[in-house]
Amino acid sequence: MSRRIAWLVLAAVSAAPASLPGQVPSRWRPDERAILQDFSYVTAVAASDQRVFVATPNGLGLYDRSFHRWDPPVTVSDGYPQQPVVAALADPSDESVWLATSIGVVHYEPFIRRFDVVPVAGGVQDLMINRDDPFSGIYLRTGSGWQKLPRGGFIPSPAGRLPPPNRQLRPLSPAALVQRLPFLQGLSATILIDRRMRSYQYTSAAAVPNTNEFFVGTNGLGVLRVDELTAQVERMPFGLLANAVGAVVAAPGGVWAATGAYSARDGFTFVSTDLQQYAYDEGPRATGFGFHAVRALLFRGSTLWAATDNGLIRTNGHGDSRRFTTADHLPGDAVLSLASGTTGLWVGTRYGLAYVSDLGNKPTIANVDPSLSAPVAALASFGDSVWIGSAVGLGIAAVGGRAVVPPDVAAVPYLKDPIAAIALHADTVIVATENRILWRARADTGAAWHVGLVLSPQTGPIVAIAPERGGVWVGGDQGLVYFGFRTNALRRYTIPMDLPGPVRGLAVDGEYLWIATERGLVRFSRRALLP
Numbered sequence: 001m002s003r004r005i006a007w008l009v010l011a012a013v014s015a016a017p018a019s020l021p022g023q024v025p026s027r028w029r030p031d032e033r034a035i036l037q038d039f040s041y042v043t044a045v046a047a048s049d050q051r052v053f054v055a056t057p058n059g060l061g062l063y064d065r066s067f068h069r070w071d072p073p074v075t076v077s078d079g080y081p082q083q084p085v086v087a088a089l090a091d092p093s094d095e096s097v098w099l100a101t102s103i104g105v106v107h108y109e110p111f112i113r114r115f116d117v118v119p120v121a122g123g124v125q126d127l128m129i130n131r132d133d134p135f136s137g138i139y140l141r142t143g144s145g146w147q148k149l150p151r152g153g154f155i156p157s158p159a160g161r162l163p164p165p166n167r168q169l170r171p172l173s174p175a176a177l178v179q180r181l182p183f184l185q186g187l188s189a190t191i192l193i194d195r196r197m198r199s200y201q202y203t204s205a206a207a208v209p210n211t212n213e214f215f216v217g218t219n220g221l222g223v224l225r226v227d228e229l230t231a232q233v234e235r236m237p238f239g240l241l242a243n244a245v246g247a248v249v250a251a252p253g254g255v256w257a258a259t260g261a262y263s264a265r266d267g268f269t270f271v272s273t274d275l276q277q278y279a280y281d282e283g284p285r286a287t288g289f290g291f292h293a294v295r296a297l298l299f300r301g302s303t304l305w306a307a308t309d310n311g312l313i314r315t316n317g318h319g320d321s322r323r324f325t326t327a328d329h330l331p332g333d334a335v336l337s338l339a340s341g342t343t344g345l346w347v348g349t350r351y352g353l354a355y356v357s358d359l360g361n362k363p364t365i366a367n368v369d370p371s372l373s374a375p376v377a378a379l380a381s382f383g384d385s386v387w388i389g390s391a392v393g394l395g396i397a398a399v400g401g402r403a404v405v406p407p408d409v410a411a412v413p414y415l416k417d418p419i420a421a422i423a424l425h426a427d428t429v430i431v432a433t434e435n436r437i438l439w440r441a442r443a444d445t446g447a448a449w450h451v452g453l454v455l456s457p458q459t460g461p462i463v464a465i466a467p468e469r470g471g472v473w474v475g476g477d478q479g480l481v482y483f484g485f486r487t488n489a490l491r492r493y494t495i496p497m498d499l500p501g502p503v504r505g506l507a508v509d510g511e512y513l514w515i516a517t518e519r520g521l522v523r524f525s526r527r528a529l530l531p
Contacts (some may be wrong), residue, residue, distance in 0.1 A: 026078040027497070030113070032528035034072035034275060035059070035500055036257075037520040038265075039239030042217025044088035044171065046097050047206035051110065052215050053097040054223050054238075055085040058520075060097075061223070061238055062110060063215075065208070069276055070238055074108070075520070077500050079115040081106050087171045089127040092209065093134040100124035105140055105149065105156075118149060120156060128170045130163040139163075174202035177216065183231045184216075191233050194221060195319070196285055237278040241265040245516035247306070249297035250509035253277075256304055256317070257514075257521045258294035266291055268304060270317060271521065273512065281317045289313060289321070296505070298338040298345070303359070305345060307335035312347055312356075329365040330354050331373070339379035339386055341399065346386045348376030353388060355399060369403045380422040380429065387429060389419025394431055412449045414438060425467030434461040437472060437483055455481055458492050459503075466506035466513070468530070473513060475503030480515065482530060491530065 037058040044055040054061030059075035087100040099106040104120035126141035137150040147156035204217035212228035242263035254272040267282035283289035291308035306313040315321035337348035344357035378389030393416040437452035460477030471484040482491040501519030515522040
C-alpha cells in the first residue's frame, strides 16, 4: 500500500504544471521591455475572436484583431518554450492559447502573460476542443492516442469517445486551407516568393470564428491575412530579418537594425517606435548586400549608411544602394565606425580613416591621414573635427588635416589603450576602452579627464556606449550597465534575465533605449531602467 501511495504522489508531482525547461521568469512588463527577433518562420497559428497567436521558433507573436495592432511578442526570455511548437489552438472560453510541443502541452494566458506546462510522455502532436463544451477541457493527440486534460487538471487521461467531427475545433492544416480556398493555389506563385526570388510554403493556418478571415503561416514570409470573400492576401510584416543584430541607429519614427553574422538573410530592418511598422532591405535582388557583419550604422537625411566587413554601404531602405570599397579609395574594405560631419561622413576602417564628401551621386573619398594605419573602431564628430578612437589610443582630426593627440589626452595613460567607443553628450566627451569609461567637458580642453571604474567584470570587454542623463550606458558580452558619473553608481542588467544575448550596439531614442544583441533587438523603457 505504501508503495502505491508513493507512486501516486510521484506521478502527481511530475504531472503538475511547472516552469518550462530553460524558462527564465520575466521581471519586465510588455511596456517596459520588448524583444524582437526573426519571427518569419511560423510553425503554428491560432485565432480567436480577439487575437491571433503566431508561434515561431523564436517566440509567440500576438496580433490584436480588435485594434489591428501587434502586441509586444513573447520570447524565450519571457517564458516561451524552447521546444518547437507543432500545433496551436485558441481557447474560445478565455482567449488563451494551447501549444503542442515535444514535452507536453503548454497553456499561455495573454492577459497575465503566464505559461503553464503539463508534461506528456512522448509529447503532443495535435490539439482539439469540443466546440459545444470548451469548459470541459482540451483533447491531446499523443503517440498512444487521444487523451483529455480536464479544465484546471494536471494529468491527462485516455479520452474515450471523441466529439463528433462537426463539433471539433482543431488546427487547420495547409492542405485543408487550400481545399477550402482554391484561389490560394493559383496565387502561390506570387504570394510565396519574396523580392530576392526565394520561394516559400504554407506551414499552418487558422480560421477566425464566425468570419471569412484566415491567418496563414509560412516558412519564411511570416504570417499572411486572407479574406475569403475578396480573395485578397495581405502580408503582415513583423520582426527582424535575422536574430543577430550588429548595430542599431535611431531614425525618424523608429530605428534601423542591421542583421548579419552569417545568417540566411543579411540586411536592414526598420522598426517603428510603437512596434507596428516594419520594413526590410536586403539589397539588390540578384546579389544582396554581400556582407556578413555590420559594425555601425548612421542615418543622415533620408539615407542609411552601414559600416560592414565588406565595405561602406549606402542605401535608401527601398532597394537603391551602393557599396564603397578600396576601389573607391577607402583605406580598407573592413569598415568599423562612422560619424556624421558638417559636409560629409567620417569613416573608420581597419587600416585608417577616410572622409566622404559630396554625399550625392558622386561622393569623393579621401584618406584623412596616411600615417594613421591602425584600426579605427570609434568616431564622434563635432563641427569640422572628429574624435578618433583607434587601436593606438585617442586622437583628434579635422577636415583636410592630420590626426593629432592633444596634450591633455597624452597625459592620461589609459587613453593610449585601444579605444572601443566614443560618445558626445552636451559638452561632455565620453570614451570607452575595453575595460573602463573616461570623460571630460568637451569644450574645456585644459580640464583633467575623469577616470571611471573598471567595468569589464560586469559587462565583459566593452563594445558599445550611449549617453544617459548623469552617466552612460555601457554594453558588452556579459550584459548592460548604467554608470553614473558623479556617484559611480552602477545598475546592471544581465543575460538571460534581462537581455537575450551579448550587446553589440546601443541607441537612445526619446523614451526608449534600443539594444542590438546577438539574439535580437531589445526595446527598453528608459523610465523602467532608471526609475
